[in-house]
Amino acid sequence: MRAAVIVFPGSNCDRDLAVAFEQAGFSVEMVWHKDAVLPDGIDIVGVPGGFSYGDYLRCGAIAAQSPICKALTAHTERGGYAVGICNGFQVLTETGILPGALLRNAGLKYICKTIGLKVETSDSAFTEGYNSGDVIDIPIAHHDGNYFADDTTLAELRDQDRIAFTYAENPNGSRDDIAGILSHNRRVLGMMPHPERAADSGHGGTDGTALFRALAGVLAPV
Amino acid sequence: MKARVHVMLKNGVLDPQGEAVRHALGAMGFDQVEGVRQGKVIDLELAEGATKADVTEMCEKLLANTVIERFEIELL
Numbered sequence: 001m002r003a004a005v006i007v008f009p010g011s012n013c014d015r016d017l018a019v020a021f022e023q024a025g026f027s028v029e030m031v032w033h034k035d036a037v038l039p040d041g042i043d044i045v046g047v048p049g050g051f052s053y054g055d056y057l058r059c060g061a062i063a064a065q066s067p068i069c070k071a072l073t074a075h076t077e078r079g080g081y082a083v084g085i086c087n088g089f090q091v092l093t094e095t096g097i098l099p100g101a102l103l104r105n106a107g108l109k110y111i112c113k114t115i116g117l118k119v120e121t122s123d124s125a126f127t128e129g130y131n132s133g134d135v136i137d138i139p140i141a142h143h144d145g146n147y148f149a150d151d152t153t154l155a156e157l158r159d160q161d162r163i164a165f166t167y168a169e170n171p172n173g174s175r176d177d178i179a180g181i182l183s184h185n186r187r188v189l190g191m192m193p194h195p196e197r198a199a200d201s202g203h204g205g206t207d208g209t210a211l212f213r214a215l216a217g218v219l220a221p222v
Numbered sequence: 223m224k225a226r227v228h229v230m231l232k233n234g235v236l237d238p239q240g241e242a243v244r245h246a247l248g249a250m251g252f253d254q255v256e257g258v259r260q261g262k263v264i265d266l267e268l269a270e271g272a273t274k275a276d277v278t279e280m281c282e283k284l285l286a287n288t289v290i291e292r293f294e295i296e297l298l
Binding site: 057058061065093094099100101103104105106107108146148149150173 | 231235236238239242283284285287289290
């Protein structure tokens, strides 16, 4: 099983994400934003948290135009798996791989704390290690995590069971308390909370581990 | 040729920064302020021959996120 983790100038969760993948059994390759192609045989691409390109223009907007994001888009269009966490989620919405956008937090403050995250669906390679309705402890650390999508898109996400996670208590003004969503084919997950920061006993919590283990279970060669 | 692009959040999209500015103005005694929306202005210096259609494409592809923002182009 091979994972690629993209590194943009300003990424700061790339190594944490790589470690979380490795602990679940993946071999990981770090991929630079200027690369125009992903390594052959990659099973999943991780788009990490951070402040790609200093959050200039809009969070994730410049990263979404980088050469590697064209390769990422092609990978997802071929049905490849990808996960975008925090800034990675913002990048996935800016590329159009996932619908909606992340606005400034309603309270205008950068929020960094562990929150209760409700698993809305266990029907995905990312969430099948949880039960629907589980509330897990996962840290958030963002200034622009206020998920916005128009009514039609929200209804579609609900009807297709593509809301992966919601906040037990909405910290940022996200519509419908949304913390993470799935793509149409359920193979791309974007989420603001950081499961890779709750994947080792040294982190103070390990509720994120099940996400990486579930992925490893699905992507393991038979 | 120059173009000025105004990017604003769409109506109906919460603008917490505008709201904070409105609160501050109210606290300063400017009771006449009923609403504030904050946006950005981007000035482009363009080569000869560039058209408004080019700028529109730039807005749609990068300068604005049309999920949440609308834009207006002024040719200067």
